[in-house]
Amino acid sequence: MTLLTVLTYPDPQLKIESEPVSKFDDALRIFIADLEQTMRASPGGVGIAAPQVGCTQRIVIVDVSSKPKIQQHGRLILINPEIEQWEGMAKGREGCMSVPDFTGNVIRAERIHLKAQDEFGEFHQYDMQGYEARAVQHECDHLDGLLFLDRLVSRRHDLFPRKKV
Amino acid sequence: MKWYMLTLVGKDRPGIVAHVTSALFEGGCNLGETSMLRLGGNFTIMMMVSFNGNKHALQDMITGVAESLGLQVHIDAIDAKLHQHIEPDVSITVYGADRAGIVAKVTGALSEVGFHILDLESDVGGTEAQPIYVMYIDGKANEGIEAVEATLDLIRQEGIEVHLTPIDTMVG
C-alpha cells in the first residue's frame, strides 16, 4: 500500500466536480486501500474523498467508529454516493485534511438517507444521523468541488440551539 | 517580520475596520488573527499585525486614522505565531437571574479543574426588574469533560442553569 499525498487548499483540483465510477476492478480496490491508509495516517481523520488526493472520481471513505457512544455503521466505502433525503439541521465544528490548522462551524442535515455502491459495485442504502451524517455530507461535498470553507457560519453565535437539552 | 498586538477602542461607527485595515495595508502590514467586538455602542478590535518596523513606526502609521475615527490605540510588541490554534472541546452556556459574581463563580470553578477558556461572551436580557444573565464559554477541558461536569454540578446546586455540550470537531 502507498500513502497518497493529500492536496491542500488552494490546489485547484479540490474545486473540480468528480466523475462517477463505472469500472469496479482491482485497480479501483487498490486505490481504495491506499486512500483508506492515507485517511488513517491523518490524526483524527474520520473521512476522506478521492479528490483530496487528486483523483476526481466519486469515491468516499468514512469511518467514525473511533468515536464512542454514537450511532454509526463502522467502515464505509461509498462509491457514487447520493444523498436522497435530508432532515433537520445542526451546527457543528469541522476541519479538513485539505485545510490545515483551521476549524469552523458548518450547518449540516442531522439525518440523511444515502444510497451508494461498494468497491464491488453493489448498491447499499443507509440511514445516518449526527456525527456520521456530518462526515458523509462533508465528504460528498468534496465530490462536488466544495470545501467546508464554502459553508462556514459564525463561530460565535448560534443561529439556533445546538441541540435539544 | 515582527508581530504586534494592535488594540483599538472607541465609539462604534460604520467603516472603522475598513479605514484601519486600509491604513495598515498601505503601510506594509499584514494581518494575522483579529477579533472585533461591539458592546453597548462601543467598539473594540484586537489585531495581530506583522510589520517590518518598530513600535513607533506602527504608532505613526495608525495615529492619523485612529484620531479621525475617535479611537484609542494601544500597541504591544508580542511573542506570537500563527498556526497555533487550540481547539475547544467543550461549549458551556450559563444562565440565571442577574446577580453579582456569576461570572467569577463559574469561571473560578472551571479554572480549578484546569479548564482553559478560549472564548467567552456574556449578555444581559430580560427586563430591568428581572434581568436574565446569559454567558457562552468555549474552551478546552484539560482534565477531561467529567471533571468539568462534576464542578458544574456544584454550580447548578446554587440555582444557576448550566449546559455543557462537547464540541466534537469532525475532520475529513
Ligand SMILES: [Zn+2]
Ligand atoms: Zn475535507
